[in-house]
Amino acid sequence: LLEHGQATRSVVTTCAYCGVGCSFRAELQGERLVRMVPNKDGQANHGHSCVKGRFATGYVTHRERILEPMLRARISDPWRKVGWDEAIAHVAAEFRRIQAKYGRDSIGGITSSRCTNEETYLVQKLVRAAFGSNNVDTCARVCHSPTGYGLKSTLGESAGTQDFDSVMHADVIFVIGANPTDAHPVFASQLKRRLRRGARLIVADPRRIELVRAPHVRADHHLQLRPGTNVALLDALAHVVVVEGLVDEAFVRERCEADSFARWRAFVAAPANSPEALEAVTGVPAAEVRAAARLYATGGNAAIYYGLGVTEHSQGSTAVMAIANLAMATGNLGRVGVGVNPLRGQNNVQGSCDMGSFPHEFPGYRHVADDAVRATFERAWGVPLQAEPGLRIPNMFEAALDGEFKGLYIQGEDIAQSDPNTQHVTAALAAMECVVVQDLFLNETAKFAHVFLPGSTFLEKDGTFTNAERRVSRVRKVMEPRGGHADWEVTQLLSNALGYPMRYAHPSEIMDEIARLTPTFAGISFARIDALGSIQWPCNDEHPAGTPTMHVDAFVRGKGRFMLTEYVPTSEKVTAKHPLILTTGRILSQYNVGAQTRRTDNNRWHAEDRLEIHPHDAEQRGISDGDWVGIASRAGETVLRARLSDRMQPGVVYTTFHFPGSGANVITTENSDWATNCPEYKVTAVEVTRVSQP
Ligand code: SF4
Numbered sequence: 001l002l003e004h005g006q007a008t009r010s011v012v013t014t015c016a017y018c019g020v021g022c023s024f025r026a027e028l029q030g031e032r033l034v035r036m037v038p039n040k041d042g043q044a045n046h047g048h049s050c051v052k053g054r055f056a057t058g059y060v061t062h063r064e065r066i067l068e069p070m071l072r073a074r075i076s077d078p079w080r081k082v083g084w085d086e087a088i089a090h091v092a093a094e095f096r097r098i099q100a101k102y103g104r105d106s107i108g109g110i111t112s113s114r115c116t117n118e119e120t121y122l123v124q125k126l127v128r129a130a131f132g133s134n135n136v137d138t139c140a141r142v143c144h145s146p147t148g149y150g151l152k153s154t155l156g157e158s159a160g161t162q163d164f165d166s167v168m169h170a171d172v173i174f175v176i177g178a179n180p181t182d183a184h185p186v187f188a189s190q191l192k193r194r195l196r197r198g199a200r201l202i203v204a205d206p207r208r209i210e211l212v213r214a215p216h217v218r219a220d221h222h223l224q225l226r227p228g229t230n231v232a233l234l235d236a237l238a239h240v241v242v243v244e245g246l247v248d249e250a251f252v253r254e255r256c257e258a259d260s261f262a263r264w265r266a267f268v269a270a271p272a273n274s275p276e277a278l279e280a281v282t283g284v285p286a287a288e289v290r291a292a293a294r295l296y297a298t299g300g301n302a303a304i305y306y307g308l309g310v311t312e313h314s315q316g317s318t319a320v321m322a323i324a325n326l327a328m329a330t331g332n333l334g335r336v337g338v339g340v341n342p343l344r345g346q347n348n349v350q351g352s353c354d355m356g357s358f359p360h361e362f363p364g365y366r367h368v369a370d371d372a373v374r375a376t377f378e379r380a381w382g383v384p385l386q387a388e389p390g391l392r393i394p395n396m397f398e399a400a401l402d403g404e405f406k407g408l409y410i411q412g413e414d415i416a417q418s419d420p421n422t423q424h425v426t427a428a429l430a431a432m433e434c435v436v437v438q439d440l441f442l443n444e445t446a447k448f449a450h451v452f453l454p455g456s457t458f459l460e461k462d463g464t465f466t467n468a469e470r471r472v473s474r475v476r477k478v479m480e481p482r483g484g485h486a487d488w489e490v491t492q493l494l495s496n497a498l499g500y501p502m503r504y505a506h507p508s509e510i511m512d513e514i515a516r517l518t519p520t521f522a523g524i525s526f527a528r529i530d531a532l533g534s535i536q537w538p539c540n541d542e543h544p545a546g547t548p549t550m551h552v553d554a555f556v557r558g559k560g561r562f563m564l565t566e567y568v569p570t571s572e573k574v575t576a577k578h579p580l581i582l583t584t585g586r587i588l589s590q591y592n593v594g595a596q597t598r599r600t601d602n603n604r605w606h607a608e609d610r611l612e613i614h615p616h617d618a619e620q621r622g623i624s625d626g627d628w629v630g631i632a633s634r635a636g637e638t639v640l641r642a643r644l645s646d647r648m649q650p651g652v653v654y655t656t657f658h659f660p661g662s663g664a665n666v667i668t669t670e671n672s673d674w675a676t677n678c679p680e681y682k683v684t685a686v687e688v689t690r691v692s693q694p
Contacts, residue, residue: 007034014465014473015053016114016458017591019344020044020164020186021467022053023534026459026478033057033459033478043534044164044467050185051602052591058600060457060482064441067483070452075430079452084484084493091409091451092497094434095131098407106405107434108135108396111357112412113143113346115487116463116475118510120348121355121363122491122502123411127390129381130500134368134390135405138357139413140349141393142420145676146311147342148353148365150320154328155550156557158353158365161339162303163469163536163548168194169337171300174292176204176323177230177309177682178343181211182588184307184468187343191305192217200299202292204233205309206583207612207654208647221292224649227583228683229282231315232567233289234322236275236282238268240293241329248331256328256560264325264562281567283649297330301337308345309585312682314570317675321563328560334551344468346592347458351466354521354537355514359390364518380517383500393419394670394677397428407434409494411487412455414595416444417660420668420679421635438490441595444660453490454483461486463507464529466537470547472524473534570683572671574651578633578685580617581652584664594658609664612645612654613688623690630691631655633667633684639694653688 007027015022023042027034036057038049059065069087070079082090095107109127111120120138127136140148148158155161164187167173173191180188188211195201195217203212204223212219225233241247242265252261271277275286275293282289296302304327310319324340332338344350356363366373369387378385391399393415399405408429419425429435429448437449446452458465460481466472477486485493488510492502504510508526515521522540529535536546550556574581587606591597611629623629625644630637631653640655648654657664664681671680 011476011478012039012474013458013476013478014347016347017052017056018184019347019349019468020184021347021465021471021473022049022186023473024049024053028478031479033060041533044469044471044473045186048186048189051588052597056591056597056600056602057459059440059596060459062599064599065482066440066442066452066454069454072450075448075450087451087453088493088497091434091436091494095407095498098433102404102406104131105133105135105390107131107407108133108137108391108405109409110393110411110413110415111136111138111352111355113139113349113352115348115412116461116507117348117351117355117466117472117514118463118507119411119488119491120352120357121510121514122488123409124356124363125381126491126495126500128385129383130495130498132386134359134386134388135396136357136390137359137393137396138352139346139418140353140357141677142418142679143308143345144311144342144349144353145678146316146320146673149317149675151324151340152365153563154321154324154561155333155340155555157550159350159470159550160341160468161333161550162336162341163471164190166336166339166549167191167303169301170194170199170303171337172200172202172296172302174202174204174296174302174304175211176304176306178305178307179205179209179585180305180343181209181214183345183586184343185588200295202296204230206649206652207585220295221288223284223288223292225282225284227581227652228313228570228572229567230310230313230319231322231565232278232281233284234319234326235268235273235565235567236278236289237293237296238322238326238329239273240275240290241297241326242269244294246294246297247329251331252329255334255555256562260562264564267564296326302330302332303337303339303341305341305343307343309682311673311678312680314671314673314680315568316673316678318565322565325562325565328562333560334549334553336549339549342468347467348465350468350470351464351472354466359392363514364520376517380513392677394672397425400428400431403431406432408432409436409438410445411438411491414439414443414445416448417665418592418657420665420681421670422666423636424670438487443595456481456483456486461488461507463488464511470536471534472529472537474526474529570671570680572669572680572683572685574685578687580686580688582631582633582664582667582684582686583652583654583682584657584668585654587656587658590656590658592658598658606658609640609656609659610643611640611688612643612648614646614648614650614652615644616650617653617688618642618644621688621690623688628691628693630689631667631686633669633686635669635684636666638664638666639691653686
């Protein structure tokens with residue numbers, strides 16, 4: 001825990017962990033951080049916090065922080081410490097050498113959902129303006145890219161529809177594929193407050209998550225579906241809404257496209273989409289599905305909250321569209337207490353997407369092929385820009401293995417641990433000639449790096465984060481960057497060395513540029529955020545104070561569009577060799593790949609990833625609680641300790657991915673969402689056997 005002492009000053013800033021975006025007062029004694037105090041005026045958290053944001057800051061001063069740039073010619077060589085000038089000049093020379101030899105598209109960049117909006121904006125600008133390609137992607141590729149695709153296709157905007165406080169006006173709360181207790185703790189507390197005051201709850205999850213039977217909270221329906229069958233379940237719910245006459249006809253007539261609704265209505269009404277027909281697919285009793293659909297459609301204000309259990313599937317984008325369809329059909333959009341709300345995992349995953357981190361979109365989700373939009377950026381940035389979308393992260397790996405992609409700048413991501421099928425990722429990294437990792441620690445990806453540039457923590461820089469409710473909040477510098485530069489400064493140095501000048505004196509100037517070029521951010525500046533506390537985008541002439549609830553009078557795309565959502569089973573099948581399904585998730589005290597939380601006292605509560613297995617499956621395999629078990633899939637093998645748990649249904653096992661080496665991604669496969677390539681982390685066929693201690 002933090003050392004206690006008398007604070008001499010405090011700085012209000014935003015938590016660097018999950019997408020709730022809690023506001024804190026960082027209290028300091030001189031230059032030393034004494035404690036993090038949740039901010040009573042915080043508009044996302046109202047004075048609440050969790051064990052990560054409040055206590056897990058020890059990594060900032062951890063002895064393993066790398067504070068000097070390092071180089072090596074080959075990944076088998078020892079690191080050599082160098083000054084910033086040499087490191088930046090080396091990267092620029094290497095990237096120009098690679099482009100001269102292999103072509104403009106042979107290098108790219110990956111932005112971080114843990115860095116600020118201003119930093120992700122600069123990395124995508126570096127790639128587009130200085131590298132001259134659109135080869136920029138973000139770790140949202142592996143989490144909420146289907147949210148962007150699905151919500152934009154149906155509603156017209158790649159973001160959730162409500163603020164968190166809206167949940168206090170919901171009568172029915174439908175949580176699907178999300179475990180807020182562990183992943184979004186402060187929002188989970190708010191949600192439970194509403195449930196204790198009488199809201200009804202539907203949970204759809206293969207696992208009996210805490211919300212199903214929390215203290216003083218009981219889910220009315222736990223739809224314990226088989227992993228990989230979200231779309232079938234959502235189609236079955238929609239079938240009941242349509243066939244039992246529960247559609248909000250007036251809302252649909254006024255707000256949605258008539259032809260797409262007619263096609264969708266006929267599609268979901270087909271007998272093949274009835275709960276009875278799909279019971280064998282989902283494993284959820286038809287009567288339970290019918291009761292849940294009636295409750296959602298007729299119980300008053302109904303709000304949907306979903307997470308990676310929806311998106312990280314081969315049909316992730318389809319499931320997001322099915323959720324939007326359901327909300328439109330029942331009129332549960334466009335007012336307080338309803339809506340479609342993705343619970344974003346990382347602190348700034350919404351922001352990194354907003355800032356143009358995708359290879360096909362400029363900031364504000366505008367396609368690179370749009371001539372007018374591209375012309376706007378060309379005028380502002382003073383360089384010609386490419387109209388062809390660049391490579392997504394998985395395409396970068398493929399191109400690297402084909403010998404066509406040779407240089408990668410990675411800011412604040414550990415793709416060798418976080419991305420699926422570790423062996424594939426590391427083979428691709430090993431095939432590159434210049435991998436540049438900018439991070440706090442020598443992470444798994446740094447094992448394949450030729451250049452290491454010290455990163456900066458959220459306490460060491462100014463900027464903004466955007467949380468899951470589109471709330472843009474200030475990150476304020478509490479201490480000087482321990483490595484000498486904030487992350488945005490490093491990107492700027494690299495750009496200048498490459499010959500594309502960047503001359504920002506402060507991140508507020510970067511935000512001013514973002515606001516000039518991005519219509520949804522037009523009214524946002526550091527000064528306005530400081531005055532208002534935070535601002536939810538869109539903020540512009542139309543919405544000068546920001547927008548807590550979206551799509552109020554009309555959808556962003558005009559009329560809401562219903563998309564057909566035919567269930568297509570994943571190609572990942574259980575077999576005699578791999579008879580169990582592995583699904584993955586998170587735990588309260590740890591965060592993502594654990595680079596930060598593993599280096600804090602939070603590690604006491606959860607010091608290893610474990611495999612949860614149902615007692616029935618364990619007994620069949622002679623496995624007792626605490627035994628070491630081997631887990632094998634067609635992609636790889638790993639060893640973890642077993643935890644017997646009836647939270648799982650028989651036939652399904654579960655683990656987290658917070659620790660390197662033995663992590664779940666050694667065994668997850670290359671399968672991904674058809675529209676966005678978001679990996680299918682949630683469904684991997686495996687076998688589990690008892691082994692001796694590794
Ligand atoms: Fe930080 Fe999320 Fe916890 Fe809030 S709920 S303190 S944002 S980790």
